Amino acid sequence: MIAGKEISLTIDGKPCKGALGQTILQVAGDNGIEIPTLCYLKNLSPWGGCRMCIVEVQGSPKVVPACSTPATDGSTVITNSERLQGLRRLTLELLFSERNHFCPICPMNKGDCDLQQQAYGFGIDSIRYPYLYPALLVDVSGKYFGLDHNRCILCTRCVRTCDEIEGVHTLDIGNRGVKNQIVVDLNVMFGASTTCTSCGACVAACPTGALFDKSAAFHGPLSRCQQVRTTCTECPVGCGLVVYTKDNRIVDVFGDAESTVSRGHLCRRGRYETWVEPRPRILRPMVRRDGHLVPTSWGDAVHTVKTLISASNHGQNAMLVSPRVTNETMRTLQKIGLRFDHIGMFVADKESALCTSPEFSTDAMKRLDDADGMILLGAQPSREQGVVAAKIRVAVRKRGVKLVILNSRRSDLDAYADISAPIVTLERKFWNRVGEVLGNVKRPVLIYGAAAMTAVGVTILDRLTKVLTSQCNGGEMLAPIQLPTSTNSLALAAGGVEPVEDISTWLGVQPVNFLYVVASDEPDGGARLLKEPHVRAFLEQIDCVVVQASYESALTDVARVVLPSAIWCEKNGSVTNFEGRALPLRAALAPSGEAREDNIVLETVFA
Amino acid sequence: MAIGAYAMGSNRGFIYIRAEYGLAVKRLHIAIEQAYKYGLLGKNILEKGFDFDVEVRIGAGAFVCGEETALMRSVEGRRGQPQPRPPFPAQRGLWGKPTNINNVETWATIRPIILRGAPWFASIGTEKTKGTKVFCLAGKINNTGVAELPFGTTLREMIFGVGGGIPNGKKFKAVQTGGPSGGVIPEQHLDIPVEYESLQKLGSIMGSGGMVVMDEDSCMVDVARFFMDFCCDESCGKCPPCRVGTRQMLSILERICNGQGKPDDIQKLEDLAAMVKDSSLCGLGQTAPNPVLTTLRYFRDEYMAHIVEKRCPARVCRELLHFEIDQVACKGCSICARACPVQTIHKVDGQKKFYITTETCIHCGACFEACRFDAVVKTSPGRTRTETPEDEVLAGEVKS
Amino acid sequence: MSDKPKIKVATAWLGGCSGCHMSFLDLDERLIDLAGLVEFTASPITDVKEIPEVDVGIVEGAVCNEDNERVLGTMRARCKVLVALGDCALTGNIPALRNRQKLADVLERGYVETESTQAGEIPNAPEVPKLLGTVRPIQEFVKVDAHIPGCPPDADAIWYALTELLAGRQPKWTPVNMRYD
CATH class of the missing domain: 3.10.20.740 (Ubiquitin-like (UB roll))
Structure with a gap:
């Protein structure tokens, strides 16, 4: 400002x-x-x-x-003044009399509630006016959070957050006067909302127990939890997290208001999916004996892997890592890389093209805040990078920013766009319209994702860059923002790790007999590697597959040895986001079972 | 409006009107259409190179949309809720643009002022409040309707002169000025000249210029309850003082009317009324306590009668009423028994007379309305006996 | 020991869980100090039922039924200072959760529909006090002179309030010494 x-x-x-x-x-x-x-x-x-x-x-x-x-x-x-204190006190009394603010039976009890704190401050020990005891809905139909209207004080912090931060305006106020209630969409249950993105920002904004995280409710006060500030590794944005833990268990996860990247905002994936969704963990090292994976000790498992490596023929071994691994793991990989003939990371479809020319987009988040025009080409932020999608929505709705979307798939953002079109060869008429929409734009931001990496997409990208450069102040447009979907892929690519979309084409030329996969905490355990039947068949032919992963999956089915990896909240180190910022990871929990951090496992195995 | 817009350099005007006022909407549309036809609106008005368009915007039926910031939000198509000022409309109004907002009545005075000059206009009215005002006379008054009168006319002239006095020879009791959130003014102040300052001094407002006249049959507690019910219902709910404060005042007034008032209720009402007036966000909340405050000021004895004696002096509050049939006046026509919704009126054995069984009577007054011989007697005798030891203690406190 | 006449205290347990009385017992060794200053008359602790004229009446629980209302009225009439002990007395708290439902539904659920009940019926004996339509805190019935918030209030909070009242002062609650849970 x-x-x-x-x-x-x-x-x-x-x-x-x-x-x-x-x-x-x-x-x-x-x-x-x-x-x-x-x-x-x-x-x-x-x-x-x-x-x-x-x-x-x-x-x-x-x-x-x-x-x-x-x-x-x-x-x-x-x-x-006495007058002001009297008025405030009575306001609080009225709020308490209005709905059922009974602290002993509230999920926000014990110091997490602003209303309670205010009442303590005013020493309110009784309410002079009759309690209205309304019987309002407790809406727990939503997947991750509930809305208890009985505890709502109608401060509209959730409404404004939903509107001004996430930009979806799912929430608003319905009815009049004392009948006022927060309404979801056109007065539907939270679970039935078609616009809610489950970003949970409303819950974080709620001063009382009206909006509460289901998984955190009645697990004790946050004020008595340990707090660890770390970084979300679900996508390359790298939002700041505050993880609240108690007894080596997560109580809740909120956005870190101090984060320069996200300033406290999160999307559904970072806020909830990582810890609320049940995912079967691998807790012990396992070795396949007589066709079955049998739990064993670390010593035995490491010994087995070492034996298998030395048995493998030179020129026929490969290592494949998840792009979610930390920068520290990458450095370990660089040290041990010489032992492998091939070293690659498995990325999403078409993303290898992004990784072949990795570009960090300095200050991209700030540029999104300042932009007066946005072009989204082949990226799906509302599915993949929710916080970026929120910024786009808010930019369009609150600042009247022009938005042009060119995508292979539709998304909710299309509704906010001035123009939305598929990525195909575009006619002159289309370019004229783009010219009209973006005619007065002075600070454009061009965001492109993997789906733009087709022949047509690249042509469009070039042309857009030219069109926009000509009208920017000083005739120079800042570089387009590259928005990959894989967390640390740009840093890994910059570090020389080869992007891989299909293992069979990658390794097919020269068959390998030893493959070491670091799936780390890929939510699907790395199973997406196997989604094509021919890849599965290819993997099954490899004599020896070692899988280092956090979650059980189809990949562990083909493994000779399975080594348990630590997950996001158990990791230390750093990741580099799409802006090129190295962001810290701090372990909030000790690793579950016998799991260890990826780089520690690698250092042990390849010591 | 066009003249004002020309003076200000505005090119767009809006007239906001409630959807309920269908006739007014229809007439406005006709008038605007005609103005366009005559070239008084639209492009290049009177060939002066000045453009001005007027649109009618229909409200969705909320009292609070009379508040200017709420009105503007409603015009924008958003929820009609007031916003704190500043920013004032002149700084940031409709869609964030500087906006001038005035009542239609104000605009209507522009033409005569231009035609006859400001000194002429200023010669009407009082020293502080110039000109005229359209008043709307309603309630227990012979000539109901709209009257334009100069400021400074006394309430007595309005009610007994223009309004033609109270019907059926009843006694005047009070007049409420300024709409539902105005104050109630009793007989002793009828001779004040009506202007903004004098009304404010009496605890009331000019407001809409509404004048609701009440006669001796009106219970002032019930009147306060009625208007509080309205304000509670019309509160937008944005700020707790108005949203919950009006509701709580209504609860207290309701229990007083039901004969369940407690001795400290008056204190509670006064505290709450003062707080709602002081800390509400907009004019609705700031004026909503006026009926309560003024009735407490001028008719406190009626509150006390309800609370302490459990008696409604004006015989309005249903729970405090008692119905009896005057055995002399009763002609035995049975119309009361037929009107009774709970069949609690029966024939006196062996006589052509009827009586009411008090225990099952619901005090609805249907018999009272039905009787053609004034044989049904409505009283509010009050309760002489208090019911619990606790009541005694509290009643004692108040009396002492 | 002083010769000053002891202050007479009665306590009553209305619609609540008795947790506040339990918390009162948590005064532990301070009970001995208290016993030097006050005389306990009617109380669930002494099991004396009839409330005499007392100086201080302490009431736990919300007003749920006709008997609660009667006891409260008697207490108010016979004590000089009435103290509301705990959130149920102050707000209705957990007993007031039934205000969400109609009384008939609550009784039906409690006495007839519960899974473990066979051929249950709603009690209708004259000696069983009738439930009120809604559960309400005590200050909606009588004037209350002092409040001790908490569910239950800590023994420390109770001690603080009682010592202040015995010293003739109104307890002052601050963020340090009060809580609602």
């Missing part, structure tokens, strides 16, 4: 400095004066509804909400 002219005002008798354009609440906060709030949430538009942050401004008979009232030069503000 551009700092405005400096202003001075007096708050509670204290001389305070602020910038023109700041609200009273911001100036007070910057000067160490705390004003109670409920509906206010940083990064959201002010609502001015809860009436907790009301203050007196000299010269105005009415109280004003500090969250939405601009601070003015020379004004005198009082934030804690």
Whole structure:
């Protein structure tokens, strides 16, 4: 934000400095004066509804909400007079009387609740007005979180978050007055919503127990959990996570507001899928004996692998890794790489083309915030990189950013686009329309994904780049943003690991008799390697397959030896996101069972 | 509007009107169509190179959309909820553009002012409030309807002069000004000249210019309950003081009307009314307590009668009523027994008279309405005996 | 030991789980100090049923039935200072969860439909107090002079409130000494 002219005002008798354009609440906060709030949430538009942050401004008979009232030069503000405290206290009492705010039976109990904290602050020990005891719906139809209307104070933090951060506007307020309720879509159950992306941002924004994570509910207060800040490894965006754990178990996962990449926002995959979805873990090393995988000790398993390697013929062994492995694992690979004739990483369809010319897009997330025009070519952020999709939606809906989508598959983003078309040879008419839509765009961002890597796609990319470059300020457009789907693929590719889409074509030329697969914590355990029958047949022919993975899968069925890998929340090290930032991974949990981190396993095996 | 727009340099105007006012919508559409036809709206008005288009926007039936920020949101097609000001409409209004917003009534004064001049307009009215106002007389008054009167006319002139007084020879009790969230003004203040400041001093508002006249048959607690019910229903719900405060005031008023009022209810009402007035976000909440505050100010004895004596002096609050049949006046026509929805009126044995079994009577008043000989007597005798030791303790506290 | 007449205390247990009384017993050795200052009359702890005229009446639980209402009325009439002990007395809390349902449905569910019940019927004996339509906190019935929040309140909170009241002061709750759970 551009700092405005400096202003001075007096708050509670204290001389305070602020910038023109700041609200009273911001100036007070910057000067160490705390004003109670409920509906206010940083990064959201002010609502001015809860009436907790009301203050007196000299010269105005009415109280004003500090969250939405601009601070003015020379004004005198009082934030804690007896009158204000009385009004706030009564507001809290009314909120408590309105719905069923009974703390002992609330998932947010014990210090996670803003309403409770405020009431403690005011020493509220009884409510003078009759409890209304409404019998409202407790909507637990959603997969990951529930909405208990009985605990809602209608602060609309969820509504604004859904609208202004995730950009889908699934939530809003229905009905009038005391009958007000949060509504999902056109008043459907959460589970039936067609627009909700299950990003869980609303839950994080809720000041009470109205919106709660089902998996975290009644597992004790977050304030008494250990907190570990780490990085999401579900996609190459690399959002910051705060993992709350207790007794070596995850209680909840929230976005890290301090993350420069995501500023606290997450998508369904990072927020829930990694820890809520049941996935069968591999907990012990296993060796195949008499056709069956038998649990064994690490020592035995490592010995078996070593024996198998030395037995394999030179020129006939290969290693395949998941692009989810850490930079540290990559460095270990580089050290041991000489022992393998082939070393590759398995990437998604057409993604090898992206990896052959890996480009880090510096400050891509910030450029998305500043852009006035966006072109999405062959990428599916609403499926793969949810936080990027959120930025696109918000840009279109809140800033009127022009959006052109060229994709092989439809997605919800098409509804926000000025133009959406398939990736085919495009006619002059189409280019004219693109010209019309993007005519006045000065800060365009071109985002392309793997699906753009066809002959036609590349032509379109070139042409778009030319069109846009000509109209940018200074005649130079910043490089297009490369948006892969695999977490650390760009760093691995830059580190010399060969991208592989189909093992049989990769290795088919020169058959191997030893294959070491580091599937790491691929959610499917690496099973996608086998989705083509001919690949499966090819793998079954290999004498010896060693699989190092976190989850059981079809891949372990063809393995001679299985070694248990640590999962995302058990890993230390770093990954490099699509912007080229090295982001830290910090283990929130000790590895389950006998699992070990990938690089430790590799160092043990190849020591 | 076109004149105003020309002065301000605006090219788009909107008239917001509730969907319920079908006739007004229809007439407006005709008027706008005609104005376009005569070249008074549209492109190049009167060949002055000035364009101005007017659109009618239909409201979805919410009282709160009279509040300017809520109105603008509604015009934009969004949920009609007020927003804190600043930003004021003139800074950021419709779709974020500077906006001037005025009542149709205000616009209507532009033409006469231009034709006759500002001094002429300023000569009408009082020192502080100039001009005229359209008042809407309603309630227990002979001439109901709309009247344009100069500011400064007294309430007495309006009610007994223009309004023709109270029907059926009943006694005047109070007048509520300014719509549902206006205050109630009693007889002793009828001679004040109507202007913004004087009404405010009495705890009421000018508001819409509505004047609801009440006669001796109106129970002021019931009146407060009725208007609170309206405001509670019409509260948009954005801020807790208005959303829950009106609901809680309504709960208390309801229990007072039902004879379940508690001695500290008046204090609770006053605290809450003051808080809702003080901390609500918009005009609706800030004025919603007016009926309660003014009835408490001018008719406190009626509240006390309800709470302490369990008696409704105006004989309105159903739970506090008692119906009896005057055995002398009863002609035995049986119309009351037939009107009774719970069959609690029976014939006196061996006589052509009827009586009401009090225990099963639901105080609906159907017999009272039905009787053609005024034989059904409606009273509110009150309860002399308090029911629990607790009641006694509390009643004692209040009396002392 | 002082010769000052002991302050008379009665406690009552309305619709609640008795957890607040249990928490009261958690005063442990402080009970001995308390016994030097006050005399316990009617209380679930002493098992004295008839409430005499007392200085302090302490009530746990919400008002769920006619008997609760009667006991509360008697307590209010016979004590000088009435203390609401615990969240049920303050808010209705867990007993008030039944306010979501109609009373008839609650009884039907409790006495007839429960899986373990065979040929159950809703009690209708005159000695069984009738349930009220809704469960309500005690301050909706009577004037309450002091409140001790908590479910149950800590022994420390109870001790604090009682010592303040015995010293003639109103307990002041702050984020440090109060909680609702």
